[in-house]
Amino acid sequence: MPRRRPLVIGHRGAPGYRPEHTRSSYDLALALGVDAVEPDVVFSSDGVLVVRHENEIGSTTDVASRPEFAARRTTRAVDGVELTGWFTEDFTWAELSTLRCRERLPALRPGSASFDGAQPPLRLVDVLDIVRAASLERGREIGVVVEIKHATYFESRGFDVAGAVAAQLTAAGWGAGELPLYLESFESTVLRRVRDLGIRGSYVYLLESSGSAYDLVAAHGRHAPTYAEQAAPGGLDVLAGIVDGISVDKRMILAPDRLGRASGPSRVVGDAHARGLRVFTWTCRPENAFLTPQFRSGRGKAAFGDYEAEWRIIAAAGVDGVFADHPDLAVGFFH
Template sequence: MPRTSPLIIGHRGAPGYRPEHSRSSYDLAFAMGADAVEPDVVISRDGVLVVRHENEISGTTDVADRPEYANRRTTKIVDGAEITGWFTEDFTWDELSTLRCRERLPALRPSSATFDDQQPILRLRDVLDLVRAASLERGRELGVVLEIKHATYFDGLGWDMAELVETELADAGWASGQLPLTIEAFESTVLGRLRERGIPAVYIYLLEAAGRPADLLASLGAAAPTYRRTAQPAGLDALVGVVDGISVDKRMILAPDKLGRATGPSAVVGDAHARGMRVFTWTCRPENAFLVGQFRSRGGSGAFGDYEAEWGMIRDAGVDGVFVDHPDLGVDVFRG
């Protein structure tokens, strides 16, 4: 049967309430009614797929407070940006497994930060296994929306992300199409490689509101199309048959003007649907810091604004999936 409401995806679990990508964050997402969760994957020094938002981990783990790793702090160029910190590819999985999760936005989410330093970081295999177990426990089909991070960067270090992901999915029993799997990336090249390998999944191309994809910048330089151009009708035409859909920054739907007033919904959802593609959007968060200006309230950046009104515009645009940090609120607005 066709869906009557968007797929509600726990963005890194339920990070509005628990440190992102922690076991309790994923468990809470399903307890709150999420249809799927989204693990981001990066790589350890010994080729283990690790679940972290970025390969730089000082903001989401206790690594900076571990004196034995002080000499691992370094500066690197990742997708054109200079970043200083601690990087997963400089640690073995055995070393990474000793680290503990921390809230990435403690000033905005102090309640979540009370769970700091209590849980180890996870591998992709851990998340795949826990989602399967949660499906059996809850008696409903639960999915994984797997985001591949920095594929071109890791390729430059000698790692083939497509090969690693294929192997992990096969070993975990997620490569046969029996479980609901979506694979997404900001780089279309790695999606194409996985599709060529025959992994049955829904393939979603992530689009930023600005900038250009790292893989096409590496191969085409200044001729690389911008994400915004890709979201236009001609750009979408080129994606037909290549991916199953797109996932856009919510501002590409809300189309705020210079005064912070939403002028949308824009044409992007209808344009993609007209070409047979699905449309997801990211990320629906209730705090003022993340809302379009007109929906903000008093009380500071961490206070909840009129998120129902903003999310209602996104819902009414007809999106097929939505990433939320607070799955219970997402269920209320998008499924209620």
């Protein structure tokens, strides 16, 4: 059943204020009252689940300034997109732990960038332990939403993605359902595989507003269904037999028209609820750079626009969870 108020999920912690996926980012999100936090996971060369938004880490760590790692710079095709930089799968966890994190969007978030160079990357187990301790300290259950990144890509490089996720969740005491766990991915194949390994949690399929899932493209080529087709009633009928929920790009709810003006809320949330699926959306951000044009104020991309007007449309849609970069603003609005 839909929640009376949506979960507020700290998207990579509290990256509006601290570099994403750092200890201080998660600590701040928890202090600001989130219901859950969201770590993205990628792999080190020795199979450790590392918490980074992407496996390319040139813009989110100081690796580019480390002469001992200069030769690791390379070019890879990740999900069909060619990228040049430094990739987590070329480093052991011991090597990655010597790096220091940086703000990914320093021009938009200079306050966060002031904390550059102060903190090492985290492993999934570190975030799980942080949240367990915070739940005990604060006397309330706090969830973790684990996003599995680039599963087909990592499998092509020899990693047992589902097996590693299941093993590391189990070892950390998060695999048996005692604590609120959500597993999400833009690829439904890996979610089915993790579920088949007995990990108890809620499985959530991420949907972009355009394009197709890479696991489906790898399997079916040009015949792969699009995300839009999967979000349509017939596609949701199929997903209802595979996952517990969907997490949609906010554009799919706001439904901007040809002039870029929001015409939503669209029917996607109601259609999903009618099939017993929960619906999350991403990402609630206040800066002009991320808002639908009609809600922008002033000239600067970093300035806060009329984000509450945009969020009112999202709330009216009846979503079950929102991902937010500024947890205090989201908790204040949605709770």
